[in-house]
Amino acid sequence: MSTLTRPKTDAVATTPGTLRGSARVLLRAHRRALWAGAALLALGIGIVVALRVWMASAKELCADGDMTPCGGPVYQPSYARTSSETFLADGGTVLLLVAGLIGVFVAGPLIARELESGTFRLAWAQAVSPAHWLAARLAVPAALAVVGMTVLIAAYRWGLWALRGYPYSSMAHWHASGIFPGTGPALLGFTLLAVAVGALCAVLVRRTLLSMSLTALALGTVALGLGQRRDELWPTAFRQGPDPVRLDSGDWVVDMGRLTESGRKLYWEDCYDYAAGPLQDIEACWRDLGAVAHFSEVHPASHYWPLQLVETGILLALAALAVFAAFRVLRRLHG
Incomplete structure (x- = not known):
């Protein structure tokens, strides 16, 4: 008999408040993880704010960040500005890693640990159907993660906005692999995919460490694949001329x-x-x-939103497939 067979009870009918009650229990059980997530959110915002304050306090002689006399033959940017460019250049990659950590947490401590230890039986024996049990473990982290990642995206864009317009900037452009993933809705799509893949791996493997490893591998594969094929998500603009084609800095x-x-x-x-x-x-x-x-x-820079939206659509479609598969697997295993 499968280890996920649901215990027989006299009354297993669910009520409208079942999902809400499961969510409250879930939040109480993992309140330390919630505090850790809140601390991570505060840390991310704090880093961006600190960089903005540092730049504002730099001793610049000109509005464009020059530390030498304005209009002179030498341009020297402030150390605060160049350092901020360095720190923010890989912010999108960092946010992808944070989203991946959310998926790993869902796969391990949130779902697989209960399936491995057998504590899921207690919930299933208290008028909570397996579908409601899994739905709560998908809805709660998904909602919290989307809210938190939306705040981080806004903070990151605010930090990048302060670096616009400076001459001789070494900052990577909007399409750079370290920036693009963290500036738009594609990151939210990847976050939802992380939650869905974590749940699917957990119900498939039912072993904490193995589920976490499989989730990390799957998410890393998707992130790398999209990063390498991102330029193919939208038709390119074709330009030609008798001389070398003049390109804008944001192309x-x-x-x-x-x-x-x-x-x-x-x-x-x-x-x-x-x-x-x-x-x-x-x-x-x-x-x-x-x-x-x-x-x-x-x-061109005008292709930013088409690329973001197409990538978001792909990630959401993959997330929907993973959620559907997770419920199907759970239904097959518990009978």
Whole structure:
């Protein structure tokens, strides 16, 4: 007999308040985790506020952050500004890791530990159906995580906003892998996916450490896969001209090369033998192949929201599939 077989009771009918009651019990049982999450939220906000205060207090002589006389031939940014750029450049990656930790917690201490120890039987024997039991363990962390991550996204965007407009900035652009995931709704989609995958791994494996490891592996695979294929989520803008194509500073250059009169695209790989040869004359290669114009395929800054929304839709679809699978697995196992 499966270890998840529901105990027989005289009355197992649920009431409208069952889910609410399960949520209260869940919050009381994991109040230490809630305090830890609140502390993490406060820490994230505090770091961004501290960086903004540090920048505001830097001794700059000019409005653009120059520490040398305004209009002079030398531009020297403040250490506070360059340090803030360094700290915030990977903020999106940090927020992805935080979302992943939420999924790992759901997989381990929240669900798998109860299934492994057998304490789930106590709840199921007290007029709480398995579906309500799992729904509470999905709804509570999902709601809290979305609220907390929304606050962190707002704080992170507020921090990045202070770095806009500075000349000679070393800050990565909006499409950088360390920034893009943490500035929009895609992070909320990944957070919900983390909760769903954590629940699915927990009901499948029913072992705390193994469920946590499997969840981390699955979420890492999704994050890396989307990061490598993000430029394919929305059609690029095609630009061409007789001279090197002029690009805006916010453009995400996906590919570039030369065009022949027939419109055939030539890439660097087409001239690899020239580059490896003794002359290394790439221009001669282009001419021999009939190149007459330059082209580039880019994502301008206006593609930020389409890319964010498409990625969010993919993540939400994966989350819905994981939730559906988790309930199906639980139903099959408890009978």
